[in-house]
Amino acid sequence: MxxxxxxxxxxxxxxxxxxxxxxxxxxxxxxxxxxxxxxxxxxxxxxxxxxxxxxxxxxxxxxxxxxxxxxxxxxxxxxxxxxxxxxxxxxxxxxxxxxxxxxxxxxxxxxxxxxxxxxxxxxxxxxxxxxxxxxxxxxxxxxxxxxxxxxxxxxxxxxxxMNLGPIRHAGERWLTPSVDGRRCVACGLCARICPVSNIICTAKQAIIGSHCSHCLACVHWCPQQAVTVHGKQILSEDQYHHPDVTAGDMMRR
Ligand SMILES: Cc1cc2nc3c(=O)[nH]c(=O)nc-3n(C[C@H](O)[C@H](O)[C@H](O)COP(=O)(O)O)c2cc1C
Incomplete structure (x- = not known):
């Protein structure tokens, strides 16, 4: 396995x-x-x-x-x-x-x-x-x-x-995603691909919970670029995922 x-x-x-x-x-x-x-x-x-x-x-x-x-x-x-x-x-x-x-x-x-x-x-x-x-x-x-x-x-x-307490915490803060409510269209994709089920999607927008693994899946897969990292808006050209992997593959688990 x-x-x-x-x-x-x-x-x-x-x-x-x-x-x-x-x-x-x-x-x-x-x-x-x-x-x-x-x-x-x-x-x-x-x-x-x-x-x-x-x-x-x-x-x-x-x-x-x-x-x-x-x-x-x-x-x-x-x-x-x-x-x-x-x-x-x-x-x-x-x-x-x-x-x-x-x-x-x-x-x-x-x-x-x-x-x-x-x-x-x-x-x-x-x-x-x-x-x-x-x-x-x-x-x-x-x-x-x-x-x-x-x-x-x-x-x-x-x-x-890198894993000394304060340095690690600073790194995690730097890579913590949050949802920009003005851009989010509540499609729910982030909630379905989050590998630790840390995102829920309401009728209005996605909400990120408190046990983020910092994998950045929500940041890179969001079709609206509505997920920011430390408040930084992400350009669609900067979103990355492996070219042979689809959002569907990520959800199949
Ligand atoms: C929170 C975080 C920390 C990372 N730290 C390192 C690192 O210390 N060294 C490194 O070479 N890559 C680092 N990376 C890059 C990832 O290891 C790399 O992109 C990986 O292949 C992503 O795998 P995935 O596409 O299966 O999620 C980091 C990525 C993230 C999201």
Whole structure:
């Protein structure tokens, strides 16, 4: 089973591609959260984006709550803008609490969806995704052969710094979305794609709740550009999602 978390489709794309190449099934963690307490597959993969050099909180909570078995071959694939920080190390650490461990970890630099908070007229270099495709093929081959390769699983000083209380809080504030009531047409798309079900949509407008995972799905997928980050209006040309992933794919979970 390939368990994934995704806001703008990079990790969803990687999980689906790996599933195709390895004959496995990709399942969003939101589909099994709460209901399933034990997963005992022979091979388990985790595919997730890097947030602040570390694991997204929903992935962290998920791995803490579900029970796994020691004999499973575990692997982790971190998608990111540039570097994975300590994300794979944290994943391994969580598994070790259950006497399990990652046998293989890989980092896939793709497109940084967080750039939208600080820049305008970004012109994402989607050619980078071709390189990611090559890395996916390489990862699939290793997973198929159940290779042991932990070279990508390490700690990181910059990730440690980024996760110091006040710095992390400032980062989260910087990447907190809110709804511009003047632009929102209450279509409800954001509520349907939010991977942590933190958005409700009234007849008038969408309302974001208090357990945001900062995935920026609502920011990037909103057809009206009605979701701002730290009050910054987003241009439609700066909205990003993986070109092979649709809003429908994001909702299918
Ligand atoms: C809150 C947040 C923090 C991020 N932090 C990092 C980071 O520390 N390093 C990095 O290379 N990319 C970072 N990114 C970029 C994402 O990891 C990257 O775009 C990822 O592939 C998105 O995956 P998704 O499309 O499946 O959501 C961050 C993105 C967000 C939304």
């Amino acid at each position: 390939i368990l994934y978390f995704s806001g703008t489709g990079n990790s969803l794309y990687v999980a689906k591609k790996l599933a195709e190449l390895t004959g496995d099934t990709a399942v969003p963690i939101s589909a099994i959260h709460e209901r399933c307490r034990r997963i005992q597959d022979r091979i388990i993969g985790f595919v997730f984006p890097v947030y602040f050099g570390d694991l997204p909180q929903p992935v962290l909570d998920f791995v803490r709550q579900v029970r796994f078995q020691k004999s499973t071959y575990f692997y982790g694939i971190a998608t990111c803008g540039s570097t994975a920080g300590r994300a794979l190390k944290t994943m391994n650490h969580l598994l070790r609490h259950q006497h399990c461990a990652l046998s293989y970890g890989a980092v896939l630099p793709m497109i940084a969806n967080s750039t939208v908070a600080s820049r305008r007229h970004i012109r994402y270099n989607v050619n980078r995704l071709d390189h990611a495709d090559e890395l996916i093929l390489n990862a699939a081959d290793k997973i198929h052969r159940q290779v042991q390769d932990v070279t990508a699983i390490h700690s990181s000083l910059s990730a440690w710094l």
